[in-house]
Amino acid sequence: MSHAPQVSVIIPCYNQGRYLDGAIAFLLVQIHQNFEILVIDHGSTEPETMEILQDYQQPMDY
Numbered sequence: 001m002s003h004a005p006q007v008s009v010i011i012p013c014y015n016q017g018r019y020l021d022g023a024i025a026f027l028l029v030q031i032h033q034n035f036e037i038l039v040i041d042h043g044s045t046e047p048e049t050m051e052i053l054q055d056y057q058q059p060m061d062y
Contacts, residue, residue, distance in 0.1 A: 007035040014042040017049030020056070 011023055020039065027037055041053055 003034070005034055005036040007032065009035055009037050011037065011039045012042060013039055013044060013049065013053070015044045015046040015049050017044065017046065017052035020052055024056075 009027055011020065013020065024037060027035070039053065039056055041049075044050055044053065
């Protein structure tokens with residue numbers, strides 16, 4: 001049975017994709033695991049950021 005997450009972590013992003021992997025990796029090693037991660041892109045135009053965001057378009061099951 002699936003339970004709703006207790007915590008929502010919201011990561012705003014605008015042309016700062018190079019920091020997303022580190023931010024998400026930091027969250028995934030926390031003791032508390034009942035959370036969801038929402039990355040909110042505010043119209044990034046930087047190619048590197050757009051590529052990284054593309055990788056995160058599918059929900060990840062860890």
